[in-house]
Amino acid sequence: xxxxxxxxxxxxxxxxxxxxxxxxxxxxxxxxxxxxxxxxxxxxxxxxxxxxxxxxxxxxxxxxxxxxxxxxxxxxxxxxxxxxxxxxxxxxxxxxxxxxxxxxxxxxxxxxxxxxxxxxxxxxxxxxxxxxxxxxxxxxxxxxxxxxxxxxxxxxxxxxxxxxxxxxxxxxxxxxxxxxxxxxxxxxxxxxxxxxxxxxxxxxxxxxxxxxxxxxxxxxxxxxxxxxxxxxxxxxxxxxxxxxxxxxxxxxxxxxxxxxxxxxxxxxxxxxxxxxxxxxxxxxxxxxxxxxxxxxxxxxxxxxxxxxxxxxxxxxxxxxxxxxxxxxxxxxxxxxxxxxxxxxxxxxxxxxxxxxxxxxxxxxxxxxxxxxxxxxxxxxxxxxxxxxxxxxxxxxxxxxxxxxxxxxxxxxxxxxxxxxxxxxxxxxxxxxxxxxxxxxxxxxxxxxxxxxxxxxxxxxxxxxxxxxxxxxxxxxxxxxxxxxxxxxxxxxxxxxxxxxxxxxxxxxxxxxxxxxxxxxxxxxxxxxxxxxxxxxxxxxxxxxxxxxxxxxxxxxxxxxxxxxxxxxxxxxxxxxxxxxxxxxxxxxxxxxxxxxxxxxxxxxxxxxxxxxxxxxxxxxxxxxxxxxxxxxxxxxxxxxxxxxxxxxxxxxxxxxxxxxxxxxxxxxxxxxxx
Numbered sequence: 057x058x059x060x061x062x063x064x065x066x067x068x069x070x071x072x073x074x075x076x077x078x079x080x081x082x083x084x085x086x087x088x089x090x091x092x093x094x095x096x097x098x099x100x101x102x103x104x105x106x107x108x109x110x111x112x113x114x115x116x117x118x119x120x121x122x123x124x125x126x127x128x129x130x131x132x133x134x135x136x137x138x139x140x141x142x143x144x145x146x147x148x149x150x151x152x153x154x155x156x157x158x159x160x161x162x163x164x165x166x167x168x169x170x171x172x173x174x175x176x177x178x179x180x181x182x183x184x185x186x187x188x189x190x191x192x193x194x195x196x197x198x199x200x201x202x203x204x205x206x207x208x209x210x211x212x213x214x215x216x217x218x219x220x221x222x223x224x225x226x227x228x229x230x231x232x233x234x235x236x237x238x239x240x241x242x243x244x245x246x247x248x249x250x251x252x253x254x255x256x257x258x259x260x261x262x263x264x265x266x267x268x269x270x271x272x273x274x275x276x277x278x279x280x281x282x283x284x285x286x287x288x289x290x291x292x293x294x295x296x297x298x299x300x301x302x303x304x305x306x307x308x309x310x311x312x313x314x315x316x317x318x319x320x321x322x323x324x325x326x327x328x329x330x331x332x333x334x335x336x337x338x339x340x341x342x343x344x345x346x347x348x349x350x351x352x353x354x355x356x357x358x359x360x361x362x363x364x365x366x367x368x369x370x371x372x373x374x375x376x377x378x379x380x381x382x383x384x385x386x387x388x389x390x391x392x393x394x395x396x397x398x399x400x401x402x403x404x405x406x407x408x409x410x411x412x413x414x415x416x417x418x419x420x421x422x423x424x425x426x427x428x429x430x431x432x433x434x435x436x437x438x439x440x441x442x443x444x445x446x447x448x449x450x451x452x453x454x455x456x457x458x459x460x461x462x463x464x465x466x467x468x469x470x471x472x473x474x475x476x477x478x479x480x481x482x483x484x485x486x487x488x489x490x491x492x493x494x495x496x497x498x499x500x501x502x503x504x505x506x507x508x509x510x511x512x513x514x515x516x517x518x519x520x521x522x523x524x525x526x527x528x529x530x531x532x533x534x535x536x537x538x539x540x541x542x543x544x545x546x547x548x549x550x551x552x553x554x555x556x557x558x559x560x561x562x563x564x565x566x567x568x569x570x571x572x573x574x575x576x577x578x579x580x581x582x583x584x585x586x587x588x589x590x591x592x593x594x595x596x597x598x599x600x601x602x603x604x605x606x607x608x609x610x611x612x613x614x615x616x617x618x619x620x621x622x623x624x625x626x627x628x629x630x631x632x633x634x635x636x637x638x639x640x641x642x643x644x645x646x647x648x649x650x651x652x653x654x655x656x657x658x659x660x661x662x663x664x665x666x667x668x669x670x671x672x673x674x675x676x677x678x679x680x681x682x683x684x685x686x687x688x689x690x691x692x693x694x695x696x697x698x699x700x701x702x703x704x705x706x707x708x709x710x711x712x713x714x715x716x717x718x719x720x721x722x723x724x725x726x727x728x729x730x
Contacts, residue, residue, distance in 0.1 A: 085150035086173035091192040092162035112155040119151035124252045134179035140230025141298035150175035188258040189285040197280035219248045224259035250287040262287035399474040439478035464518030466551040491537035505647035514548040520673040523590040535596040576611040591667035598662025607640030660690040
């Protein structure tokens with residue numbers, strides 16, 4: 057009894073230590089972010105979810121004794137990767153948390169990825185094993201700059217150059233390093249790691265890709281990290297990973313002269329209690345450190361930047377919206393979500409871009425019809441491999457169109473940047489583009505007055521949204537019949553924002569030396585002087601109106617007295633009192649002639665030579681919708697770029713070195729352009 061009484065404090069010590077250790081070991085993993093990758097239009101079925109649960113349960117069971125594991129089941133592929141310095145218990149807790157969180161946050165997605173400080177987990181219905189995945193890409197950084205002048209870009213990059221060179225050859229593809237800053241005690245710490253399904257070359261490529269981006273986002277910051285599904289790098293001013301411990305000191309010599317009995321027992325108890333007290337103190341210190349670091353992380357969250365890139369290129373502000381729970385690529389008004397499609401998915405949907413699925417081709421490149429696994433049809437715009445201009449259009453279109461949401465604008469579903477492919481994925485328009493109906497001898501008969509008036513007013517509302525109602529003031533610069541798509545109900549949707557421009561603040565006009573668009577639809581001040589504004593879009597809309605009302609195409613139009621311009625022909629009929637002759641015979645019997653003549657009047661107001669005389673789109677909509685609004689008389693004969701070209705006797709296929717504009721962007725196409 058005496059011995060038990062003496063050892064009671066020792067037992068209490070053991071219990072306390074055990075509880076503290078258990079408490080610390082069971083602390084949840086530190087969540088960073090996740091991405092639900094869709095496909096957005098494919099809902100995971102009950103069978104898929106059941107198979108996914110079985111697969112993730114199997115993976116979780118391996119996390120105690122493995123730091124990496126990948127497996128597949130019934131067409132679902134998944135893997136987890138724990139950080140190279142964490143214990144098996146921490147890995148298990150992290151993977152368990154990851155599986156629960158990801159399935160809750162992305163219940164309808166067949167592809168998803170989640171990042172914790174200690175692990176990452178991803179799954180997909182496409183086999184991604186062995187393929188480096190650069191997107192989605194999570195950027196996190198401390199918004200405060202480093203205060204050490206000695207640090208510099210060279211020092212920070214040097215820290216990672218050695219890691220990126222060595223880590224791919226390590227067994228666990230993991231590496232850490234540190235550097236001393238200046239002459240003081242300050243140190244900087246770096247970590248890199250690749251998913252072990254990659255080979256050495258792919259790992260090096262992945263880490264190199266991230267290292268290249270650090271110069272844009274992160275160098276000079278106090279701390280930052282960049283994470284992808286295949287690799288990640290991290291840099292901090294404090295040690296955030298488990299250091300490789302040095303050899304423990306030799307054990308103290310055993311006292312061979314020690315006696316037996318109570319004296320010996322007392323000495324043993326003193327030694328044991330002292331040792332345990334040291335351990336206890338260490339645990340308390342560790343607990344305090346954990347608490348402090350947790351508080352520090354929470355504080356840093358308020359002053360940290362985050363950016364989740366789904367594949368687009370450009371500045372951070374163009375690509376991300378931050379929410380309380382996660383980040384996703386979204387429009388400016390938080391009304392939609394866009395996905396990064398895997399190349400394999402698009403290849404399967406389009407039958408590897410086969411000729412039979414080709415819808416048409418524009419200045420950007422070909423457009424293909426595709427069909428997703430769930431039967432939903434899509435349109436895929438493929439950047440021409442040798443088109444430099446197309447690359448700029450691609451970046452511009454991704455940046456702009458996803459910030460715009462309107463029923464009369466074509467909806468961008470997602471995009472793909474893999475290998476050498478640059479693809480935009482749109483909702484599919486079964487009726488293709490307006491020009492496919494309007495200028496076809498048979499299909500044009502399907503466009504009665506009700507449909508044509510709906511197309512005109514819908515297009516006008518889309519333009520008004522771009523000019524006046526969206527957060528961004530957008531000038532389209534290439535409005536034409538082939539860029540107005542028609543849905544199943546023949547409702548119009550404006551497309552092709554590759555040449556669009558943003559106007560900021562009170563800006564009303566801009567100038568460019570690189571004129572892009574389509575001659576015949578260009579306002580004269582834009583075609584001849586490079587000046588563009590919302591009124592240059594109004595001019596293009598006026599030309600489009602005249603085409604819809606007359607059934608005649610402006611490009612290639614010829615009249616013996618009016619030359620190569622539908623506009624001058626319309627003006628001639630207007631002045632000669634023969635206005636009704638401009639009306640397309642296909643709608644003459646089912647329309648109110650006076651109403652159509654009023655709309656021709658509005659169109660002529662839109663194509664006036666003086667931009668200031670042209671009405672704004674809001675005024676155009678008012679004029680079209682209300683007969684009580686008095687219409688001013690249009691000014692002098694409209695002056696079109698087509699007429700200008702005729703006057704100087706240039707052939708329609710003039711070369712770009714004869715005229716100072718980019719021919720590839722000014723040459724139109726009768727094929728639909730998304």
